[in-house]
Amino acid sequence: MAEIEKLDLTSMDIKEHQIEKLKELFPEAFTEGNKIDWDRLRRTLGEQIDAGKERYGMNWPGKADCFRTIQQPSIATLVPAREESVDFDTTQNLFIEGDNLEALKLLQKSYLGKIKMIYIDPPYNTGNDFIYPDNYTENLDTYLAYTGQVDAEGRKFATNTETDGRFHSKWLNMMYPRLFLAKNLLREDGVIFISIDDNAVLNLRTICNEVFGEENFIAELVWQKKTGAGAKSKGFIRLHEYVLCYAKSISPTWDIAAPMSEKTKAMYNKKDEYFDQLGPFATWPLDTTSMDERANLRFPIFHEGNEIWPRKQWLWSRERVERAQQQNKLVFNHNEKDNSWSVRFKGYLYDEDGEEKSGKPTSVMIGPYTQEGTKDFQKYFDRDVFPFPKPVSLLKQLLSIRVEGVEATEEDIALDFFAGSSTTGEAVLRLNQECPKKTKFILVQLPEPCTEDSEAYKAGYKTIADIGKERLRMVIKKIKEEHSEKTDMFKGDISSLDLGFKVFKLSKSNFNIWDSNVEKTPEALGRQLELHTSHISAEASQEAILFELLLKSGFELTTPIEKLTLEGKTVYSIAEGELLICLDKHLTNEVIKAMAERKPSRVICLDEGFQDNDQLKTNAVQIMKSKNVVFRTV
Ligand SMILES: C[S@@+](CC[C@H](N)C(=O)[O-])C[C@H]1O[C@@H](n2cnc3c(N)ncnc32)[C@H](O)[C@@H]1O
Known part of the structure; x- marks a missing residue:
């Protein structure tokens, strides 16, 4: 009898x-x-x-276990939650509710090397942070206990206090595996931004140097987040925190650029005959005293019979100056007092292709201030529902930082796996309104419970993930309302905007997967065997199984799915027929043939579907082989 190979239902094998x-x-x-x-x-x-x-190098207690944590594959899945989503069938945005370590593992097969930008704002290790307790041998069980999905008796989830002897180690053990897995997801020209403050910046930078490589360090941005603090604050008044920036793989041909600030843009306010093509212009002095002396840059410019000399030298060569003068791209100013002349050159807002010119981001960001983040949040919630969300405009600035010198892509994916109140999601939705380039988001947020005495709980939010999802729904509603009131505020067509998000929740697999971590006692192994005789969980919905197969076969969670009927059976066609999935429990020769005829690269069926019919199995293997189809069962 021909054996059909089983689909690997675990996350990507990192060691492999x-x-x-x-x-x-x-x-x-x-x-x-x-x-x-x-x-x-x-x-x-x-x-x-x-x-x-x-x-x-840097060592701490538990570092060796970090590698075990990274290598331990996840046997969990992401279950769709349609009712909590907006435009589930069409949107490309994702909100994943769950522990980000498991989520990052599960995303490895489908999103490896595909993420353009990651922003994270992890707990800062201030002494009051809740640090999610990873346990590399039973992380999913810990999670299920934490979220109350299984009996949580005897488990304690405490905050990481400074009196704890492993205060720094705990935080490092939490961050290291997540950064490692996040790096795998970045595109070759991808960049990660990490918010952090004085408490952990040193440790964070050291582990980032190890994970990303010192050569991929781009900047330690200083973000001035406020202008003052209460008179009671001790020592220096801390006005800033940091945003560390690393590349996946920096290249010498790269440069970092960002859109011009509104202040700089406002300087472009004059018009000439080039306005239609190059937009408004601003002027800058053509002479310079700060460069090294270069004889070829010192020459007279003739204007209306006057011979004008620089104080030291001009910025441009004689040929370039003459060309600009012929094209009316120089401005001459006469000073009546001393009868002297100064020369300025014109700089236009757009380049020859009509694209707005870039600015250079600086390593110090003055504002936006923290209270702006609170104001952004207060548009939708009471301010105390979520303390200190980041300002939307800070995220917009970071999302707008571009890498020049690489081929631009039409669509990018931004990931935030400490999403909190979904500020990154709001920033992506808002940016997409403003610029032609489209970005999709993936947010991951732990359903961290809101304590019963918290404002969030009183307002009806049981977890922080609930706040994050609700904010996205409210922002989407607001954007739609704004559009119906004022149709000219969007560049482009509102119908082209993706105003939705799919919710997925971290859960146990829909299949009873052999767990290599169980104790090797006869009782435990016996229980595993029992589970294996009924392989599919009784509560699993078809949709949940479908998405698990998608994820574990390496397809993105937003891949188009089409429902077909072939020979009277339901067959799901993934990515325009590349993968066919049939979850029918009574497979026939006809449906097997019909699927193979469509020449997909892969077909997945339920093992149960063969009803122990060995002849049908043997035929299926031969039919698929004859059409070069990779055939797997689960
Ligand atoms: C500082 S907040 C992020 C705030 C966010 N930038 C905003 O503007 O709303 C960090 C968030 O990470 C979440 N978090 C902590 N550990 C996590 C984990 N293991 N998986 C997913 N989220 C986690 C916390 O619940 C918290 O909401």
């Missing part, structure tokens, strides 16, 4: 992925059995191996 990368670089260092030959690798790398005992 790392080994593949190594193999791509050093195929010569692998043995026949696909094991690493250290001696050969050492010979290949020669002098570069550091065999010394003492080396520079």
Whole structure:
């Protein structure tokens, strides 16, 4: 009897992925059995191996477990929650409710190397933070207990206090695996921004240097977030925090650019004959005293019979100046008092292609201030429902920072896996209104319970994830209302805007997956075997199973799904027929043939669907093989 290979229902095997990368670089260092030959690798790398005992780096209790945490595959899934979503069937935006470590693992297969920008605003380790307790052997169980999905008896979820002997280690153990997994998701030209304050900036920068590589450090932005503090504050009045910025893989051809600030843009306020093509212009002095002396930049410019000399030299060469003068792109000003002349050149707002010119972001950001974040939030909620959300305009600024020198893509994905009240989601929705380039978002937020005495709880929000989802719904409603009141505020067509988001919740798999972590006792193994005889969870909906198969086959959660009827059976066509899924429990030769005829690259069926008919299984394997279709069952 032909055996059908089973679909791997766990998240991407990180160790395997790392080994593949190594193999791509050093195929010569692998043995026949696909094991690493250290001696050969050492010979290949020669002098570069550091065999010394003492080396520079950072260590803390639990660091070794971080690697185990990273390598432990997730056996969880993301279950769709249609009723909490907006435009579930068409939107490309995602809100994932769950612990971000599990979520990042589950996203690896489908989103590897696809994220353009990550912003996170993690707990700052101030001594009052709740640090989600990862346990690499039973992280999903911890989560289920935490969210009350299984009996939480005996489990305590406490805040990370400074008196705790492992105060810094706990925070580092939480951050390290998440940053590692996040890096995998970034595109080659992707960038991550991380908000942090004085408490943890040093540790964060050190682990980022390790995870991303020191060479990929872009900036430690100083964000001035307020203008003053109460008279009672001790020591220096801290007005700032930081935003660390790292690239996935910096390239020498890159440069960082950002849209011009509104203040700079306002300087472009004069018109000339180039207005239609190049927009308004501003002027700048053509002479300079600050550059090194260059003889070829010192020459006279003739204007209306006057010979004008620079104080030291001009910025441009003689040819360039003459060309600008012929094109009327210089401005001459006469000073009546001393009968002197000054020359300025015109700079236009748009380049030759009609694109607005970029500005250069600076490493110090003065504002937007924290109270702006509170005001943004207060448009929808009482201010105390969520303390200190980031200002939407801060996120808009970070999202607008561009990498120049790489091919631009039509659509980008932005990820925030400490989403809080969904400020990043609001910023993406607002930016999409303003610029032709479209960005999709993926937000991940723990359903951290709001305590019963909190304003959030009193206002009806049981968890922070509930606040985040509700904010997105309210922002979407507001954008639609604004549009119906004032139709000229959008550049482009409102119907082209994606004003929706799909909600998914972290849950146990819909399948009873063999858990390699259970104790190796006869009782525990017996229970696993029992689970395996009825493989699909009784509560699982077709839609939940479908999305789990999508995710575990490496398709994005927003991939188009079409429902077909083939030979009387329901078949789901994923990504325009690339993958066909049939969840029918009574498969027939006809439906197997009909699926194979469509020449998908992959087909997935339920093992149960064969009803123990070995003949049908053997036929199915042969039919799929004859059409070169990868065939899997679950
Ligand atoms: C500082 S807040 C983010 C605020 C957000 N930037 C805003 O403007 O609303 C950090 C959030 O991360 C969430 N969080 C903490 N641990 C998490 C985890 N393991 N998975 C997902 N979210 C987590 C917390 O519940 C908290 O809401």
